[in-house]
Amino acid sequence: MRVFFTYLNYHFIFVISFFFVTPSTASDTLTATQILTTNQTLLSQNRSFVLGFFRDSNTNYYLGIWYNNISPQTIVWTANRDNPIDNSSGYLKIGDNGSFVLLNSSGNPAWSSNQTNSKNPVLHLLDTGNLVLKDSSDKTNNNYLWQSFDYPTDTLLPGMKVGWNLDTGTEKHLTSWKVEGEDPSSGDYTLKIDYHGLPEGFLRRNQTITYRTGPWNGERFSGIPGMKDDTNDLKYNFTYDEHGVWFSFSVTDPSLLSRIILSSDSDGQYQRYMWIQGRWNKFSYAPKDQCDFYGVCGSYGVCDNNASPVCSCIQGFRPKNQEAWNLRDGSDGCVRNTGLNCSTDKFLRLEHMKLPDTTNVFVNKSMTLDECGSLCKRNCSCTAYANIDIRNGGSGCVMWLGQLFDMNVHRTDGQDLYVRLAAADIGSTSSNKNHRAVLAIGITVCALVLVLGLVAVCYLRKKRQQSSRATISGFVHRSHDSLMNEVVSSRGYLGDERNMDDIELPLFDCDTLTMATNNFSQDNKLGEGGFGSVYMGRLIEGQKIAVKRLSKYSGQGIEEFKNEVKLIVKLQHRNLVRLLGCCIENDEKMLVYEYMENRGLDSILFDKSESRVLLDWERRFNIIYGIARGLLYLHQDSRFRIIHRDLKISNILLDSEMIPKISDFGMARIFDKDQTQAKTLRVVGTYGYMSPEYAMDGNFSVKSDVFSFGVMVLEIITGKKNREFYSDNDELNLLGNVWRHWHEGTALTLLDPSIGNSYTEAEVVRCIHIGLLCVQEHAEDRPTMSSVILMLSSETPSLPNPKTPGFSIKKNHPKTESSSSSVNQVTVTMLDAR
Structure with a gap:
């Protein structure tokens, strides 16, 4: 009976308040005699901020604050982020104990502020975005009984602080949304100031530290380069004494809108935005690199x-x-x-x-x-x-x-x-500096003599080679020097790299390669593609090599040949195939690579014979990890940012120790370090591995390679090809089938049976999870390769939930090979996908 009257009492208050004392949408205050329903708002005096109710993707209601007249809606604070109201019958009121409370449709509190002793409390939305509770008789501007700035969510506004009150032992920090733009409940990422030792900020994913700001050095956090006071618009503030540790920022122009958020996207980032010319511009963020x-x-x-x-x-x-x-x-x-x-x-x-x-x-x-x-x-x-x-x-x-x-x-x-x-x-010490100087001079003189001698030898050898060549015309007949000049000056090569002397690539004689491959015998042929064949060879000194011989009649192969020389000559990594040299003589153009004893990964992974048992789980995991390391080098650690654009299982080669090496850079492109994406009218690659944005619109970026990597991960785990796999009921490709089993909790049933019992369930599930994250339909949802490395290296089970993969729809195409064919050392592609 008491429950009934309590319920009736709340609804009586709601009805009376609704008919007599509801606030208008222009008001910036809420008094003890008023309520705020889900279809009403408060508007700050200068019309900058709104207090009201918003809904998430599941139609739950939240009390929040957002910018007025900014689209899309930008939420800066949420009251009941972890206890939403499930329908539109909730409302906000000031309670009898001096606090304000959010009630659900049953009249039960879903959230409330702390109690106060005020007899005349009033709720006021300030122009700063701060929601304050104060006594209506108090005429001061900052004597608040409660304020939202003391309880930040994912956003730091000008004047809001994060840090520690050491007198009371209370702390303020940022916590990301669970899902950016969809679910405002508390997410996995937190940004907190640690006051121990010398205070600094720590970004954590759950309990794992992912990033550290470095301590404040009077001007900035030492780990955030370029973070300085901007005298025109922005000031950073950091205070540290026995009473507390606080970080905040302010703007010199009140009309300038700026905010700092902790994002759940991009693997958790501290991001600073400014509203300029009708949109939010990201001015800084961290972490930003490896x-x-x-x-x-x-x-x-x-x-x-x-x-x-x-x-x-x-x-x-x-x-x-x-x-x-x-x-x-x-x-x-x-x-x-x-x-x-x-x-x-x-x-x-x-x-x-x-x-x-x-x-x-x-x-x-x-x-x-x-x-x-x-x-x-x-x-x-x-x-x-x-x-x-x-x-x-x-x-x-x-x-x-x-x-x-x-x-x-x-x-x-x-x-x-x-x-x-x-x-x-x-x-x-200074006593032996002179000794070292004398020693250094002696070594320098000796080295100079040696270098001059080598230069003379190389010069004579080069002159002898040039004199032996026939006089030829056109591109296919140019000398090595001419080709190198064209390569380094080609579109896409960066900065001061135009000097042909930067490219130090050994030149092989055609006769040497002809002899090494037994006159390019069919018995030595390892594979064939759209612009040439690959042969196994052995040099006189015994070294095994792989020779890619450009077809004399392939116009497409000329560009790929130039591109591969241009890119791979400067790349040195354990997980990239090594280019040993080239040959440009008469109408022959050849590339010489290190030989891979275990040939292409596809020759084992998709082989129906017993050779598949060579790929136990440990080897498969090491192959996945090795590919990831090589791809990270291309995207981040090499001198240039390189997008491969044709990553696939047949382009992964295995050496004698089964170490994977990425090959075939004919389709690759160089990016500037600050460049994030590009667009092409000529889409090249292999269906089944191409990302949706690349295959459909010609847009490619590092995230395009991440998609291809995700496809390879799932193929390595299942032993099945993405383009050739069909389930019994839905005719889905591999991505769609894995996605369905993931949601049904049966992903482990997809594991290649030839692996046997050599695996750890948690490790396999984590790799499937990572693969699905990499093949998400939208590029911005996919992780970077640095994040993939961290996920592969960590045993923590907390990974973001994957979204729908790209190209996981039903398919009716025939079971045919894609237009790329596997080659032992190198794979060549002849697809121009549109």
């Missing part, structure tokens, strides 16, 4: 995104795990070459550094750098020191008493870090 991810180079390792490989050890250190280091995996970090001796140790100055993790450090704000260095020298446990504040010559002292972790180098920003080294590793 070096931004936490601990990518381990302890005492330094990450430099402009170097290749990105990880290096500090002087006086060496890789802890050299084998992993050779595979471009620096997460195990570095160890000292020489043990420390406290009395004789010295300090190495590293410039432009993002300081190491400062969670456990000694801090003194009043010491000078010299005093800091002296204290560190006397303390045998001190491993490094630096200034806290870099302004006005530097001040304050931060000292590390353990390992140095998560260091980056920034070419323009960052600050100085002084690292403790054994005297033998840091360089010598």
